[in-house]
Amino acid sequence: MTTKLREVDVVIVGLGWTGGILSKELAEAGLKVVALERGAPRSSESDYSLPNIRDELRYVVRHDLMQNTARDTITVRNNPQQEALPMRRLGSFLPGEVVGGSGVHWSGHTWRWTDMEFKIRSNYEERYGKKFIPDDMTIQDWGISYAELEPYYDKFEYTAAVSGKAGNIGGRIQAGGNPFEAPRTRDYPLPPLTPILASEMFTDAARNAGYHPFPRPSANASQPYTNPDGAKFGGCQYCGYCQRFGCEANAKGSPHMTVIPIAMRNPNFELRTHSWVTKVLKDSDGKRVTGVTYTNVLNGEEFEQPANIVLLCAYAINNVHLMLLSGLGQPYDPVAQTGVIGKNYCYQTGAAATLFFEGKYFNPFMNAGGSNATIDDFNTNWAFDRAPLNFVGGYNLSGGFNTPLPIGYRPVPSGTPQWGSDWKRATAKWYQTAMVINASGSVMANRYNCYDLDPTYRNAFGQPLMRMTFDYRDNEHKMGRHAAQIVNDIAKSMNPTRLNAASARTDPWTVVPYQSTHNTGGTIMGTNPRDSAVNRYLQSWDCHNLFVVGANVFPHNSSYNPTGPVGALAYWTADAIRNRYVKNPGPLVQA
Amino acid sequence: MTGQEFDRRGFLKSAVVVGAAAASAATIASPEVAQAEAPAAATPSAGPDAADYAFFNLDEAAFIEALVDHMIPADEVSPKGTDLGVNVYIDRALAGSWGKGDRLYMQGPWKQGAPSQGYQLPLTPAQLYRAGIAATNAHCLKAYGKTFDRIEGAQREEVLISLSTGKISFDNGLPVRVFWTTLYQTVIEGMFSDPIYGGNRNKAGWAIIGFPGIIAVHRDHVEQYRGKPFPTKPLGISDMS
Structure with missing residues (x-):
């Protein structure tokens, strides 16, 4: 009834x-x-x-x-x-x-x-x-x-x-922002998050390669904030428990x-x-x-x-x-x-590489949901000519981490055993000394x-x-191959001790x-x-x-x-x- | 060490037989026998007593203890798997709601499907585990004449490689790789989940990798420790409760 x-x-x-x-x-x-x-x-x-x-x-x-x-x-x-x-x-x-x-x-x-x-x-x-x-x-x-x-x-x-950092206010390109974004009337309500080492290194490598890195815009309050409706935000604590979790700091x-x-x-x-x-x-x-x-x-x-x-x-x-x-x-x-x-x-779709740097401490557990630095050169940029590559769409690239908690994230170089003392040694050695470059594709x-x-x-x-x-169709496979190549080019330019290279998905x-x-x-x-x-x-x-x-x-x-x-x-x-x-x-x- | 665990299992099994026989032969079981033998069961101090298990039977307990100690051996990096409580974590997980199929869509019809369609067995994780241990032991008996917990380290290594690569198939029809994926995932969970779940004892799993646990306030640390090791003594949920 x-x-x-x-x-x-x-x-x-x-x-x-x-x-x-x-x-x-x-x-x-x-x-x-x-x-x-x-x-x-x-x-x-x-x-x-x-x-x-x-x-x-x-x-x-x-x-x-x-x-x-x-x-x-x-x-x-x-x-x-x-x-x-x-x-x-x-x-x-x-x-x-x-x-x-x-x-x-x-x-x-x-x-x-x-x-x-x-x-x-x-x-x-x-x-x-x-x-x-x-x-x-x-x-x-x-x-x-x-x-x-x-x-x-x-x-x-x-x-x-x-x-975040505006890249284009009313048609004027802003240094440090995304130059490929469409014009906005004003900047973001809050300045960008404090960069982590991985995003800084990615930013340097991308800039050296002639790309245009910028901090990823993210609804993680970089400082305490009251929104126009009066809702109160605490400042982000870079706690590392962002995606999948509710935020205790609001x-x-x-x-x-x-x-x-x-x-x-x-x-x-x-x-x-x-x-x-x-x-x-x-x-x-x-x-x-x-x-x-x-x-x-x-x-x-x-x-x-x-x-x-x-x-x-x-x-x-x-x-x-x-x-x-x-x-x-x-x-x-x-x-x-x-x-x-x-x-x-x-x-x-996407493609990702893991970069291992012996002795470099990334402290992956210290990050905000949006700590990664990003480039849009292969995304919202028409100067990136799709004709020779023959695909529609694009991808953005970012360097940093994505929920680097230890049940799900324990990077080791390819070829490492999955268990035993050698696996434990590699896990202990690389957890804090690796970072990821990720392509996210349309x-x-x-x-x-x-x-x-x-x-x-x-x-x-x-x-x-x-x-x-x-x-996925041919269009996505073609884009995936291009993305994997660019990810690997940037990764290699950073001279990691070891590299788990990105590969385009085919399955x-x-x-x-x-x-x-x-x-x-x-x-x-x-x-x-x-x-x-x-x-x-x-x-x-x-x-x-x-x-x-x-x-x-x-x-x-x-x-x-x-x-x-x-x-x-x-x-x-x-x-x-x-x-x-x-x-x-x-x-x-x-x- | 393997011998010691074998002895414990052997004792517990015979004790059950003795107890059952006593119960059927007489109205009162002999308390002297139980008391006299009890200290022997309590002697092995590493890991919990078999009687602490909520899910595993004696054969399964012997299997899981051997497995986690092989996958996570004691060395300069960490104590061994049973000392981390990985076996206890897995037992609790299988006895609890996850093991009983919480959040698992369990309506048929049941088809094998393509790998891209994910898990398609008509089994809860606990049922999968039970069938998988039995099948692995059956394989070990056939290949080595002994169950997994009684074979040599090199043979255990061979078995795990076979499971992880899907090189063997189980006589009972259970897909080897599906069992292995679950087994491996639960070992990892037992090593790195919060100690409130029974594993990662003394936060030793987190200590291996320098993970600070639930420490929440890194706002000032981001700059202070950028590129530098973060000195940490991991904290778990119960440390802050």
């Missing part, structure tokens, strides 16, 4: 960064907002506090803050000919499952994606001709411009306490200590935790949605929450899953190339990389699991080990309903009172972390709803 509740103005599914931003903004606009979060309420004060938060086994290895795959997971395969099987535990990516979502356990890397992405097809066709883009590469322009999004990037950076910009508590103080807002949304309900004419059905996972009781506006703000994969489960929009068919829901799933959309519902496997609610079909994508929680696409944005699920305001083309917010709207994936545009688009959508949609409900863009 389903209990039907009283109608509210807005129901929000999922309370991470996007749900948190929209909750705060829409409650402030006078709308009655209910947020439904499947996970538990957790706070910095009681859950992310010392000493218990410093537990690699619990948070990194056992996934304490992550989606529980016993209850809901996805099935995976590399191509449509293969039988998809369930991802029986998490590995390659880690969706969060608490109040704050993945915004609790991210590292804080915050990038501004530019027109290089938003106008990708136009850009490449104009520069290299239509034939440069392979037939099965289903990239498309996003229907939005950097200039339109700039104020919202700014808003997100100041909300999340991003530390130095990492996270929704649970910024937008969510502000929304909670607003009487227009109500949060219901342990609330698992199973379906979005469609009106009989199919032009509107009427609310959602959810289950209280503490007792199994089912509710219907009617609402004037439904916002899907769950993790990118789960937003697409809900669309498919609810029969919203036409499911994508990769053979006929019809439909849109599930289209253009993308991921990321993945272009391909017609066969997509989502649909699995025909066999079901979740704890008896619903079909989401099926993911994904593999199929696999669900283990961890790669990145940057899953994009599935309900992509665009300029018309034939090849996109939502318009430029993330509004469903089919049901005008349904908005789908998150990286699931990205038509392809860049080399950057996605949270910058995810946060900016949440603010952009909030503005469109409060200033335009509420006054005149209906499509914000005519199909």
Whole structure:
């Protein structure tokens, strides 16, 4: 039996960064907002506090803050000919499952994606001709411009306490910043983090090679900070426990200590935790949605929450899953190339080298989530000519560390035994005296990389699991080879005692080990309903009172972390709803 | 040392037989026998007594102790695996929620799948471990005439190389590499996780690599120790609780 509740103005599914931003903004606009979060309420004060938060086994290895795959997971395969099987535990990516979502356990890397992405097809066709883009590469322009999004990037950076150095303010290139970034109206709210030895050495090597290194912009407060909403940040302690952990110092910009508590103080807002949304309900004419059905996972009781506006703000994969489960929009068919829901799933790729320097102490346990130095010369730089290399997209390179805690990170030179005294000696010798150079690469959309519902496997609610079909294509392999070569050239120029060289990946994508929680696409944005699920305001083309917010709207994936545009688009959508949609409900863009 | 552990296991096994026989033959088991033999069981001070195990049976305990002491031998770098409590860590992990399949999607149908599709066995980690130890011992019996804990060091080395490279296959059909991956990962966890989980005793695993543990405040250290060794006495969760 389903209990039907009283109608509210807005129901929000999922309370991470996007749900948190929209909750705060829409409650402030006078709308009655209910947020439904499947996970538990957790706070910095009681859950992310010392000493218990410093537990690699619990948070990194056992996934304490992550989606529980016993209850809901996805099935995976590399191509449509293969039988998809369930991802029986998490590995390659880690969706969060608490109040704050993945915004609790991210590292804080915050990038501004530019027109290089938003106008990708136009850009490449104009520069290299239509034939440069392979037939099965289903990239498309996003229907939005950097200039339109700039104020919202700014808003997100100041909300999340991003530390960094501007490279381009109003068209003037700034020394020490990223010269390839798009113009910004002002600098970051906080100066860059203190560099660690590894980032300094990478910076010197990159500069000597003629590249343009800069400190990675990151929502790790380089000093104590109060954001424009009054949320207070402590200064980053460089504790080394950043990615996968909540921050005990409240130095990492996270929704649970910024937008969510502000929304909670607003009487227009109500949060219901342990609330698992199973379906979005469609009106009989199919032009509107009427609310959602959810289950209280503490007792199994089912509710219907009617609402004037439904916002899907769950993790990118789960937003697409809900669309498919609810029969919203036409499911994508990769053979006929019809439909849109599930289209253009993308991921990321990379290549990494480990450099060993005898007697040099990097102290890898002292670092912030964003301590690494970066170059964008092979990414947002059009002077990097793709024509001779014949690939679309790019990669950014960084030097430093990524969660260098000892269960997961114990670098030894290739050829070292895996156990015994020699292994122990090598582990003891190199843990502190190694560093990593990493390339993170874009993945272009391909017609066969997509989502649909699995025909066999079901979740704890008896619903079909989401099926993911994904593999890397020639485009990514070509880019990977180039990236590995540049990584190795820089690494060799640093004269390490030993080098585990980078190599381009050639194997199929696999669900283990961890790669990145940057899953994009599935309900992509665009300029018309034939090849996109939502318009430029993330509004469903089919049901005008349904908005789908998150990286699931990205038509392809860049080399950057996605949270910058995810946060900016949440603010952009909030503005469109409060200033335009509420006054005149209906499509914000005519199909 | 191997002999000593063998003796302990041999004693405990025969004690169980004696106890069972006594219980069935008479209404009251002889307390004198148990008391007289008890100190022998307590004599080996390195590592926990077999009776402390929450998951492993005697054969499995002998296997895991031999394994962790082979993979982590006592040398100038650190004490041996059982002295680090790696065996205890693994036992607790297998007895606990992780071992019982917490967070593991356990619905069929079960298919082998491609390596890229990850773990696909219908087994919890505890079941996998149990079947894997039995299969490894079966392999050792066939190859050397003795179980893993009773073979020589060079033979143990040969077995571990075979497991890690997948050069052998198990008669019971268990995929060798899947067992090895789990085995290896848990040994690493037992060496480097916080001591509250039973391993990394005295933070000796962290001391090997100079990892300071849960020390949290490096704000001033970043510049002060840039390029210099950081003097550290590691701290764990219980040191700050």
